[in-house]
Amino acid sequence: MAPRSALKRQVNRLPPERRISDIMAAAKQVFAEKGYNDALITDIALRAGVVEGSIYRFFANKRELLVKVVEHWFEELLQEDAEQFAAVRGSWNQIRFLVYNHLTSIRRDPALSRLMFQEIRPAPDYRGSRLFDLNRAYTHRLVDVVKAGIASGELRPDTSPSLVRDLVFGCIEHRTWTFLRGEGDYDPAETAEAITNLVYRGVALDEPTSPMESVVARLETATARLEAAAGIAPAKPNSPGPR
Amino acid sequence: MAPRSALKRQVNRLPPERRISDIMAAAKQVFAEKGYNDALITDIALRAGVVEGSIYRFFANKRELLVKVVEHWFEELLQEDAEQFAAVRGSWNQIRFLVYNHLTSIRRDPALSRLMFQEIRPAPDYRGSRLFDLNRAYTHRLVDVVKAGIASGELRPDTSPSLVRDLVFGCIEHRTWTFLRGEGDYDPAETAEAITNLVYRGVALDEPTSPMESVVARLETATARLEAAAGIAPAKPNSPGPR
DNA sequence: GGCGATGATGAATGATATTTATTAGTGCCG
DNA sequence: CGGCACTAATAAATATCATTCATCATCGCC
Incomplete structure (x- = not known):
């Protein structure tokens, strides 16, 4: 030719x-x-x-490039705080740590978070992909926290760990959409505290009692409010759940 | 030419x-x-x-066509159950009704729900759009429920209504993604009950006590299970309705 | 029954992802 | 050393759509 x-x-x-x-x-x-x-x-x-x-x-194509980029980012995310998390004790503190971390990660990289939520997760080939597994590992830490809390007698035995996971991560993502569209901001510490309190009350046999651990406390920007809220709580044990 | x-x-x-x-x-x-x-x-x-x-x-273009299609669908959705909802009394029942309804709407029209979540809501021009207002009206019903519950003394006064909204709708969406990708199914009644119990415990001053109302009961597909669960709950009458 | 006005038509245009024919390097064998 | 085959980079060509627009069918009016 x-x-x-x-x-x-x-x-x-x-x-x-x-x-x-x-x-x-x-x-x-x-x-x-x-x-x-x-x-x-x-x-x-x-x-x-x-x-x-x-x-x-x-x-192979534009989409594979996207997937590889997001994978790379997510892998880093997943490793980042593993040892920090291992040091946190008590269900309340653990939940709070994971919530705070997720809120912070989204805030640090809104554009990539968006790509994950908007382009990757809804795709029909998501299940079975590496990112599915990575995300599963990421959110599964919360499932483990709940299971451990049940086993130790701190949380209600009828709690569904996966429901708590969806409640927490769903809430975080819903709450961050405004920010992800570039229309506002939020305080991760304050938001994490509010979400954790609400969820913890839903799953705990008693009101929060774990001492604020130093690892978590260091992350706080609204410690005063937190302690005030902890003081309010009436300590009333719950009846065992349905089934 | x-x-x-x-x-x-x-x-x-x-x-x-x-x-x-x-x-x-x-x-x-x-x-x-x-x-x-x-x-x-x-x-x-x-x-x-x-x-x-x-x-x-x-x-004007393909996207406007999409927006008009989704708007049309969402408008119908919004009207559908307004009078039904008006008949529901008690925070637990109201929350449950809204959760159940949302779960059912998604299940009835997964493809359009997906378009809403994936294509419409993340767009930078979403805020300010008609669909933003419609969605706001849709989710605001839950905000009103929580406010009324606080006013009537049924719910904790320190509850953030908008946080409950994000918790509930976020959880529902998170939980339905598997289904939206066409990979599974869920029972709206069962799921609604689980979510409602968990959230209600987080916001209520006492354990759930409202009787199952007939309007809600009619919607059930798992009536037996629901009634079994209701049997467990201690029967304590509620303070009068909202406002 | 011609004459504009209106708005339907579908071929042309333009924007992009993807493919491919071509060529610049690279090193091996004689 | 010098062709020769192989690898991999290049950029032009192709394919796929959304969108535009020059043309023309149809209708109401005189």
Whole structure:
């Protein structure tokens, strides 16, 4: 066939790992700035210093690139606070820690959180994907907390751990949509405290009694309010649940 | 310029209202079946018996068409159960009614619910849109329930109504994602009961006591289970209704 | 029964993701 | 050393839609 061009071509000779990470870094920026649909492969290629076609050597298509970028972010998220969490004692403090952490993660990376909620999770191939497993591990910490709380006799034995998980993470996501659309802000400490109190009352046999642990306390910006609320609570034991 | 075609054209002469409703009906089907992105204007036009260009006489673009379709659906949803709800007494029953209704609406129209959650709500122009107002009205009923419950002394005075709203609707949406992706199902009655009990305990001064009202009971698909659970609850009459 | 006005038509346009023919490098074998 | 085959980068071409617009069918009016 006829030659397509007579121009001399510049060839990018960086090693593949480097080009991949350049592409992913560029993609992360562009997806975050413009969202999935408005992010152009051309933009990403330009910012990564490669040409469109090169992206397709490493990623099957635009969506796979998105998935890889979000996976990478989520993996970091998951590791970040594992040892901190291990030090927290008591159901109330543990729930609060996880709520606070989630609120903080969303606030730190609203654009990627949005991509996760809006583009990744609703997709029909989400279940079975790596991100599904990662997210499961992430939210499962709360399930374990509830199970442990039941086992130790602190929480009602008829509590459904997965329902608590949906209650907590659902509430957080619902509450953060305004922020995710760029229309407002929230105080993670204050919000975490309010959510935790409400949920804890729903699952505990007694009102919160665990001492505020230092790990958690350090995260607080509204400690005074918290202690006031803890003082109010009437300590009335509950009847055992249905079934 | 040169004529574009020598073929005789068939002209659709239905009245505009009819063509608009045909287009919206077709769009509703196609969006529901394929989702926003994979729905082609060509498909919609074909199914509506009009030509692509005609759609643009009535709708500025594909997205406006989507918004109008979802608005239409949501408006019906909002009216449907207003008088039913008015008959429900007691915070527990009211919360349960709203939760049950939402779970049922999602289950009845998963595709449109998805479009609402995935395409409409995250958009930057959502706030200020008609759907924002409609959704606000929809969820505000729960806010009113909580406010009334506080006023009547049934619920804790330090309860945040908007937090309860986010807790409840967030939980429901989180819990329904599996179903929305077409991967499972749930029993609205059972789920509503579980959510309501958990949330109610978090906000109530005492354990749930309202009798199951007939309006709610009629909606049940798992009546037996519900009544068993109700049998357990200590029968203590409630303070009078809202306001 | 011609004459504008109205609005329906569907081919053209434009924007983008993706594919592919082509070519720049790279190293091996003679 | 110098062609030669292989790999991988390039950018032009293609494919897929949403959207626009020049044209024309139809209707009401005279």
